[in-house]
Each structure stands twice: as C-alpha cells, then as structure tokens.
Amino acid sequence: MEDSKRRGRNTTGKLRIKKEEIRKTVYNLEFNSYLSIVSLNFTFFTLNYLMISIIAVIGKNRAIGKNNQLLWHIPEDMQHFKEKTMGKTVVMGDRTFLSIGKPLPGRKNVVVTLDSAFKVAPYAGRRRADGVEISHSLDDILQKAKKSPSEIFIIGGGQIYAKSLPHADKLYLTIVDDSPNDADTYFPDFSGFSREVRREEHDNGEYKFTFLELTK
Numbered sequence: 001m002e003d004s005k006r007r008g009r010n011t012t013g014k015l016r017i018k019k020e021e022i023r024k025t026v027y028n029l030e031f032n033s034y035l036s037i038v039s040l041n042f043t044f045f046t047l048n049y050l051m052i053s054i055i056a057v058i059g060k061n062r063a064i065g066k067n068n069q070l071l072w073h074i075p076e077d078m079q080h081f082k083e084k085t086m087g088k089t090v091v092m093g094d095r096t097f098l099s100i101g102k103p104l105p106g107r108k109n110v111v112v113t114l115d116s117a118f119k120v121a122p123y124a125g126r127r128r129a130d131g132v133e134i135s136h137s138l139d140d141i142l143q144k145a146k147k148s149p150s151e152i153f154i155i156g157g158g159q160i161y162a163k164s165l166p167h168a169d170k171l172y173l174t175i176v177d178d179s180p181n182d183a184d185t186y187f188p189d190f191s192g193f194s195r196e197v198r199r200e201e202h203d204n205g206e207y208k209f210t211f212l213e214l215t216k
C-alpha cells in the first residue's frame with residue numbers, strides 16, 4: 001500500500017517536472033522566435049535604410065575637380081574609397097568615367113549619359129566594355145536603387161552628385177583641409193545632412209583630411 005502511494009507521488013512529481021520542462025521549452029521557443037523577428041526586422045530596416053550612398057573627396061569650399069581630373073591624390077582616401085565600394089554598384093556620369101578611363105574592378109559599374117550614341121571606348125587593351133552598364137536615365141537608376149536591398153554608391157561627378165543628393169540616404173565625404181580657388185566642379189550644398197555618424201581625422205604629412213559619414 002505504502003509502495004503504491006510512493007509510486008503515485010513519484011509519478012505525479014515526474015509529471016509536474018515534465019510539464020515544467022514543456023512550459024520552459026515553449027517559452028524559449030516563443031522568445032527565440034520573437035528575437036528572430038526583431039533581428040529580421042532590424043536587418044530589413046538597415047538594408048532598406050542604406051540604399052543610396054554618395055562618396056566624394058571634397059575641399060573645404062566643396063571643390064571636387066578641375067579639367068575633368070581630381071584635385072588631390074591621397075592614397076589613404078583611394079584605399080577608403082575602395083573599401084567602401086568594393087562588391088557594390090557604382091554609378092557615375094560619363095565625364096567621370098572618361099576621367100577614370102576604365103571600369104573599377106570588383107564593382108558593377110553603371111555609367112549614365114544622355115547621349116544615346118555613347119560607347120565605352122576600348123580600355124586597357126581590351127576590346128569590350130566588360131562590366132560596364134550604360135544607362136540613359138539617372139532617375140531610372142535611382143528609382144530602381146530605392147527598391148533594391150543593396151547599397152549603391154554614386155561616385156560623381158558634379159552633375160551626378162547634384163541630381164542624386166535629394167535621393168541619397170548617406171554621404172561618405174573625405175573633407176580635405178584645402179580650398180582650391182581654381183576648381184571648375186563643385187559638390188552640392190549638403191547642409192540637409194546634419195547627422196554625423198562617423199568622423200576620423202587624418203594627417204599624412206602632405207594633407208590633413210577627415211573621413212565624415214553623414215545622414216539626414
């Protein structure tokens with residue numbers, strides 16, 4: 001009699017422990033699903049938030065070019081540009097493309113031009129413009145970019161920066177401590193981008209410059 005009572009108590013105890021384990025498992029599953037949803041939403045939001053970025057090296061007076069050339073040669077900035085844009089889509093005006101002279105490797109190059117006869121000339125001994133897409137509508141590119149989950153970079157020059165700025169989410173600016181007064185191309189006014197998300201001061205002995213990342 002005593003034995004069967006003890007067995008009964010043990011069974012009830014085991015059942016209670018089992019129930020408790022099931023309750024904990026369900027709770028953990030619910031909590032993990034909740035975390036997954038939160039992290040998915042966060043990823044979706046982040047990807048969607050950073051769709052159109054602009055990258056440029058500018059003087060304190062917003063000068064960016066002269067005679068279809070850059071105003072400075074700063075190896076650290078070249079490296080920074082490469083790191084930010086590698087693997088991404090880069091969009092540029094045809095004048096900037098001609099100034100660079102060849103597609104940027106490791107990136108999808110989109111050249112915009114209103115000239116329907118524009119052709120990418122052979123470059124670096126190659127006969128075809130491998131990896132270069134020509135578009136006759138910057139607007140089209142920007143609208144598509146807004147629907148795409150990946151970040152695209154507008155890489156210049158003056159005309160394309162000015163037309164893209166109202167659509168941009170983020171600016172990566174290298175501000176050089178210099179104000180060339182003989183420049184012929186300028187970056188547009190970017191005072192609408194007031195939120196500083198990164199600032200890094202540098203001095204390479206030849207130039208002082210600041211890597212700045214701004215959002216609206």
Ligand SMILES: NC(=O)c1ccc[n+]([C@@H]2O[C@H](COP(=O)([O-])OP(=O)(O)OC[C@H]3O[C@@H](n4cnc5c(N)ncnc54)[C@H](OP(=O)(O)O)[C@@H]3O)[C@@H](O)[C@H]2O)c1
Nearest residue numbers: 057065068069070093096113114115138156157158159160
């Ligand atoms: N500091 C920097 O970070 C930086 C970066 C890039 C370039 N740059 C400098 O900027 C200068 C070049 O700038 P830029 O203003 O003269 O030329 P750009 O912006 O590179 O290209 C202008 C061309 O883009 C085409 N275009 C303009 N609006 C368009 C639209 N809505 N849809 C499709 N195509 C359109 C037009 O081509 P068509 O006339 O053929 O139709 C126009 O001539 C150079 O000095 C370069 O070195 C500086």
